[in-house]
Amino acid sequence: MMEFYNAIKKENNLSLRFCDIKNKEKNMSFRFCDIKNKEKNVSFRFCATKNKENKLSYIFNIKNNRKRNMRFRRFAIICMMIVLAGMTTYQTGPECVMAKDDDVVTLRVCNWEEYIDEGGWGEDETISLSEKDIIGENPMYEDFEEWYYDTYHQKVKVEYSCFGTNEELYNMLTLGNEYDIVCPSEYMIMKLMAEDMLVPFSEGFFDETIEENYYIKGVSPFIRNAFETNEINGEPWSKYAAGYMWGITGIIYNPEEVSTEEASTWKIMTNEKFHRRITIKDNVRDAFFGAVGAVKADKLTSDSFINDPDYTKDLAEEMNDLSPETLEMVLAYLQETRDNVYSFETDSGKADMISGKVVAGYQWSGDAVYAMDQAQADDFYLNFAVPKESTNLYFDGWVMLKNGIKDDAKKQHAAEAFINYISMPENVVRNMYYIGYTSVISGGDSDEVFDYLNYCYGVEEEEEDVVEYPLGYFFSGEADDTDYIILTQKEQVDRQLGAQYPSQETMERSAIMRYFDADENVAVNRMWIDVRCYNVKNVPVYVWIIIVISLIVAAVFLIRGKIVAKSMKK
Amino acid sequence: MKMVFSRKQLGIPYALFLILFVVAPLFVIIYYAFTNGSGQFTISNLTDFFTNPNTLGTLCYSFVLAFTTTCVCLLIAYPVAYILARSEWKAKSIILMIFITPMWINFTLRITALKEILTLFEKNLAYFPFLNSVIGMSYDFLPFMILPLYTTLTKLDQSLIEASCDLGAGPVQSFLRVTLPLSTPGIISGVSMVFLPAMTNYVVLDMLYNSTYIMGSLIGSYFSAYDWNNGSMIALVLLAIICIFTFFGNNADEDSQARGGAML
Numbered sequence: 001m002m003e004f005y006n007a008i009k010k011e012n013n014l015s016l017r018f019c020d021i022k023n024k025e026k027n028m029s030f031r032f033c034d035i036k037n038k039e040k041n042v043s044f045r046f047c048a049t050k051n052k053e054n055k056l057s058y059i060f061n062i063k064n065n066r067k068r069n070m071r072f073r074r075f076a077i078i079c080m081m082i083v084l085a086g087m088t089t090y091q092t093g094p095e096c097v098m099a100k101d102d103d104v105v106t107l108r109v110c111n112w113e114e115y116i117d118e119g120g121w122g123e124d125e126t127i128s129l130s131e132k133d134i135i136g137e138n139p140m141y142e143d144f145e146e147w148y149y150d151t152y153h154q155k156v157k158v159e160y161s162c163f164g165t166n167e168e169l170y171n172m173l174t175l176g177n178e179y180d181i182v183c184p185s186e187y188m189i190m191k192l193m194a195e196d197m198l199v200p201f202s203e204g205f206f207d208e209t210i211e212e213n214y215y216i217k218g219v220s221p222f223i224r225n226a227f228e229t230n231e232i233n234g235e236p237w238s239k240y241a242a243g244y245m246w247g248i249t250g251i252i253y254n255p256e257e258v259s260t261e262e263a264s265t266w267k268i269m270t271n272e273k274f275h276r277r278i279t280i281k282d283n284v285r286d287a288f289f290g291a292v293g294a295v296k297a298d299k300l301t302s303d304s305f306i307n308d309p310d311y312t313k314d315l316a317e318e319m320n321d322l323s324p325e326t327l328e329m330v331l332a333y334l335q336e337t338r339d340n341v342y343s344f345e346t347d348s349g350k351a352d353m354i355s356g357k358v359v360a361g362y363q364w365s366g367d368a369v370y371a372m373d374q375a376q377a378d379d380f381y382l383n384f385a386v387p388k389e390s391t392n393l394y395f396d397g398w399v400m401l402k403n404g405i406k407d408d409a410k411k412q413h414a415a416e417a418f419i420n421y422i423s424m425p426e427n428v429v430r431n432m433y434y435i436g437y438t439s440v441i442s443g444g445d446s447d448e449v450f451d452y453l454n455y456c457y458g459v460e461e462e463e464e465d466v467v468e469y470p471l472g473y474f475f476s477g478e479a480d481d482t483d484y485i486i487l488t489q490k491e492q493v494d495r496q497l498g499a500q501y502p503s504q505e506t507m508e509r510s511a512i513m514r515y516f517d518a519d520e521n522v523a524v525n526r527m528w529i530d531v532r533c534y535n536v537k538n539v540p541v542y543v544w545i546i547i548v549i550s551l552i553v554a555a556v557f558l559i560r561g562k563i564v565a566k567s568m569k570k
Numbered sequence: 571m572k573m574v575f576s577r578k579q580l581g582i583p584y585a586l587f588l589i590l591f592v593v594a595p596l597f598v599i600i601y602y603a604f605t606n607g608s609g610q611f612t613i614s615n616l617t618d619f620f621t622n623p624n625t626l627g628t629l630c631y632s633f634v635l636a637f638t639t640t641c642v643c644l645l646i647a648y649p650v651a652y653i654l655a656r657s658e659w660k661a662k663s664i665i666l667m668i669f670i671t672p673m674w675i676n677f678t679l680r681i682t683a684l685k686e687i688l689t690l691f692e693k694n695l696a697y698f699p700f701l702n703s704v705i706g707m708s709y710d711f712l713p714f715m716i717l718p719l720y721t722t723l724t725k726l727d728q729s730l731i732e733a734s735c736d737l738g739a740g741p742v743q744s745f746l747r748v749t750l751p752l753s754t755p756g757i758i759s760g761v762s763m764v765f766l767p768a769m770t771n772y773v774v775l776d777m778l779y780n781s782t783y784i785m786g787s788l789i790g791s792y793f794s795a796y797d798w799n800n801g802s803m804i805a806l807v808l809l810a811i812i813c814i815f816t817f818f819g820n821n822a823d824e825d826s827q828a829r830g831g832a833m834l
Contacts, residue, residue, distance in 0.1 A: 165794070167793075167794040167795075167796070170796070171793075171796070276694050276696040276697060277694070282776075284795075338781055341696070341781075342694070342695075342696040342779060343696060343779035343781060344781045345779075346776075348777075348779075357689065357694075357695075518607070521795055521796065521797075522795075522797070524795075525791065525792070525795035525797065528791065528795075529624050529625075529783070529788070529791060530624055532781065532782065532783045532787075532791070533624035533625070533627055533628045533631075533782070533783045533788065534624075534627040534628060534630065534631035534782050534783075535623050535624055535627045536623045536624075536626040536627035536629075536630055537623050537627070538627065539627075539630065
């Protein structure tokens, strides 16, 4: 019934407002509903009353300012249906709460910058899928407020704010800023879990029979598995965290200058051929991962290692190896890298890649897609390669914070509903289009996400150089599922599609990077400072001699000057 | 008691500002600098700073970078300020304005533009990180050097130079023995406005692809590794260095005026 009512509401561009009033003395309650169509400038008011026996009666009060004609009558009938549908839930709906005007739940959301659809799309940006057209008009968190009220009849106000880095978010939280729901990366989720700062999801959140549980119904089996098998203190991630976007790390390169072979290894960072024409990420975790991959390359690519039955587990262990010997090798490798790369970049790498200043760069898949899209607009093609040693699988996920939720059941309900709302296939497509990253949602029963992929990358069979790109592992959990094969251009496998949805073969060599605990953090940071700082021991001896001589000369002059000044005064 | 308004009360807003945003944070920094992660008193942060070759190296590198930047700024700014101050042009203030105008544009924008220009000349910026940093910083801080120099040089009493010429000094000698000592206050305030920010302004280095840390970025890296204690200690050491410089600067200032006066 609700679905029907939502569909009609959308089709006719109606806005609804419900208002509940309770009269305790007479033991009666009223629900008013105003329906408005802004374009046609007509509005209706309906009222439903409920007495102590819980019996419903309706009052239709039509107020309008237009001549009654055929069109109007049709509109009136539609409205009546909607109201009947909406009002029936008033009696039967389990989530129906008597909403008072001052009863507004505030939901404080903190997310990465530019990491949710903020609306304002142009008409030409409409995404036409087989089932429906998708366009973002308003920021998604505002749409959520409306949806939440329509679904649960409870007003919610979203206070949306942003953070720049995981560390910044962590510092904000430890300084006492309060948020209800935040979206850090996987290692920060692990850290927050380990420090017992998170609220677990309610049981209802995992119930696949509930229609509104879009997250649990839609999350990709591949991601779900990762969230259930990774544990902190004996508890799986999935208990506390719901995925949002995911990606891998790799090398973006200019195929005219760099061969796929050269780009498919982390060792490219020290490749003399690209001296000062390659960039690396300016943060210790990414640099560390790439360096470990490079220094252990021989072992990681050896047949005996790959064919080991415990390959996945061993790989994760190798890539998270923080032993002093590894740190030493990593340090040496990164020092070599420093002397070979163009820059350590936080954001400038994309622009330098597009403008051709550099020919290759360490990049996150989402940013690589963005760079490839931008370059393509100038008829310049870039490729993305995943190093053969290993690739870092990373997530951003939603977690609820203890110091924000504070055992408030209503708040927690709203927070969980927020996750479900942004996991609705339609909203997933909106976010993916807007941000350019890959959502963890595969859509479950709905094929909208896959349709969107086809809309972006699919081609007809008749065209030349068409290849089949199977994505069953992500969409249904079965690698050879014939329903989820995209027909695409051959080049796309090394370009946007390959970066956004890596092949299963690539994902087999992915590893998740753990968070560093306090001691490891100190050691890794010391290593990083060793890479980035000028070491005083490197100062050549002749420089010291020059400094000492000039200091002596300066002192002599100063003293002489004082003596002269004194004698002159006399 | 009736409130009497006195001129002293005008200082209250500033005093409040000073206490809230300068003195209070300073105490927080001191607290963090002398405690360890679990809040116990320690001086190991201080000893760490002076025993770690990397922090010392960073200090040296920042020092050399700042020193070079200051010298370049001084060498460019002094002639400009001197010519402007001595000239009789009516358009003088406009020319001065031209030197100051870049300050009105956000410096990240200016550095981005500079980056493209430098790329034209150098082809690949990564080969000359130190040179680029010096160019970037000099470009950024030049107005701060010109302004104080110009002000001191315009105030300089012309009759003193005439007197030195009358007493037989050549132009070079009168410049070296009269103009230069008398403009020392300008030089000192210019130097302190360029040298100290140049030691910490790591944004310029980041934007011009110099991957070596200076003091500012070193503090940042400690903070992003949740190590507030060592980060605060570095900030404190930097503050101490600034204090020492300011102290010597002021001394030299008085000194030079005494000398300048004595020479007359």
